[in-house]
Amino acid sequence: MKIYYWSPHISHVATVSAVLGSIKSIQKFANSKFQCVLIDAIGEWNDYSKEIENHNIKIKKIYKNEVYSKLPRFGFIKSRIAYLIIFFSSFISLKKLLKKDQPNFLIIHLITSLPIILNFFFSFDTKIILRISGYPKLNFIRLFIWKFFGKKIYKVFCPTTETKNYLIKKKVFDEKKIFVLKDPIINIKQTIKKKNELLNFDKKKYLLTVGRITQQKNYFFLVDCFNELKKHYPNYSLVIIGDGEDKKKLINYINSKNLKNEISVLGFQNNVLNFMKNAECFILSSLWEDPGWVLIEAASVNKIIISSDCPNGPVEFLSYGKGGYLYKSNNLKSFMEKFSEYQKDKSKIKMKKMILTKRKVKEYTYFRHYKNLVENLST
Numbered sequence: 001m002k003i004y005y006w007s008p009h010i011s012h013v014a015t016v017s018a019v020l021g022s023i024k025s026i027q028k029f030a031n032s033k034f035q036c037v038l039i040d041a042i043g044e045w046n047d048y049s050k051e052i053e054n055h056n057i058k059i060k061k062i063y064k065n066e067v068y069s070k071l072p073r074f075g076f077i078k079s080r081i082a083y084l085i086i087f088f089s090s091f092i093s094l095k096k097l098l099k100k101d102q103p104n105f106l107i108i109h110l111i112t113s114l115p116i117i118l119n120f121f122f123s124f125d126t127k128i129i130l131r132i133s134g135y136p137k138l139n140f141i142r143l144f145i146w147k148f149f150g151k152k153i154y155k156v157f158c159p160t161t162e163t164k165n166y167l168i169k170k171k172v173f174d175e176k177k178i179f180v181l182k183d184p185i186i187n188i189k190q191t192i193k194k195k196n197e198l199l200n201f202d203k204k205k206y207l208l209t210v211g212r213i214t215q216q217k218n219y220f221f222l223v224d225c226f227n228e229l230k231k232h233y234p235n236y237s238l239v240i241i242g243d244g245e246d247k248k249k250l251i252n253y254i255n256s257k258n259l260k261n262e263i264s265v266l267g268f269q270n271n272v273l274n275f276m277k278n279a280e281c282f283i284l285s286s287l288w289e290d291p292g293w294v295l296i297e298a299a300s301v302n303k304i305i306i307s308s309d310c311p312n313g314p315v316e317f318l319s320y321g322k323g324g325y326l327y328k329s330n331n332l333k334s335f336m337e338k339f340s341e342y343q344k345d346k347s348k349i350k351m352k353k354m355i356l357t358k359r360k361v362k363e364y365t366y367f368r369h370y371k372n373l374v375e376n377l378s379t
Contacts, residue, residue, distance in 0.1 A: 074245035213244030
């Protein structure tokens with residue numbers, strides 16, 4: 001059985017890890033039952049060539065000239081221009097590939113409009129599976145494409161039950177086509193190795209957040225929260241790990257608040273688990289997440305989590321507050337109240353929350369993803 005993956009991207013987002021993790025999970029547990037192929041649309045997978053080679057992931061390049069490195073990236077307009085370039089430059093080549101190779105399944109993660117529209121107008125023997133990557137913002141164009149052209153989609157995989165219910169409520173797809181498939185986030189052996197790596201970092205008592213520095217992560221709000229927090233808890237520092245389009249603006253904002261000695265912006269790190277392991281707690285300030293990869297990673301190293309109640313992943317993963325501390329999204333007063341609650345709670349209460357969330361981590365292992373994916377493909 002041939003399973004092809006389509007996920008063109010213009011930046012290092014969690015979806016990229018989800019795609020590679022899905023392929024690796026199948027190759028690890030399915031032996032030779034499935035043949036997985038990663039489609040390279042414009043050279044976007046070149047940055048992961050070592051990982052692809054080390055895990056013997058088969059890749060098919062459908063481009064003649066690599067344009068990935070030349071694409072505009074940061075900002076809403078530039079990113080949309082990049083998406084249009086990928087759409088039109090890949091239209092014919094993707095159509096030819098599907099006609100020639102006739103994979104049993106094509107799992108589509110990003111820039112999904114192209115395979116969805118191709119599938120609508122042309123007769124393929126391939127079953128198209130839409131993998132919802134992150135919280136789906138149903139703008140007019142996406143809603144139209146999914147509702148009109150998506151009628152021939154075979155199945156829709158959602159990362160959380162909350163998102164599944166959201167799509168059912170909005171009547172975007174036939175309810176019978178929608179299933180929950182959780183991301184392959186935790187590779188147990190790799191997690192153990194990474195969390196035990198020596199951390200060369202001089203901050204001792206720090207709060208941690210991890211993610212791309214974009215509007216979604218709401219870091220300017222977090223800086224304001226920390227500015228208020230340090231008045232009551234002066235011994236804490238804040239560490240932000242990530243890169244992104246708003247990095248320079250964020251650093252300037254931190255400096256304007258005279259917090260450059262208390263807040264560290266470290267940029268992208270290959271290993272965040274050792275930072276998580278040594279942090280006092282993990283904080284997520286996002287405006288939306290689904291499910292929120294860093295939450296699962298933080299829970300895997302037994303870290304207490306303070307998170308916004310943004311849609312859709314955090315509330316579900318933290319068992320609606322039983323497995324962590326949920327504050328009202330973008331609400332400074334609520335954040336301070338929850339942080340104070342975290343400070344005052346006895347160790348027994350914190351341990352109970354941590355254990356509850358740690359148990360949910362197993363739902364995001366490579367093996368669980370493989371098992372659920374194969375079950376969904378077989379029915």
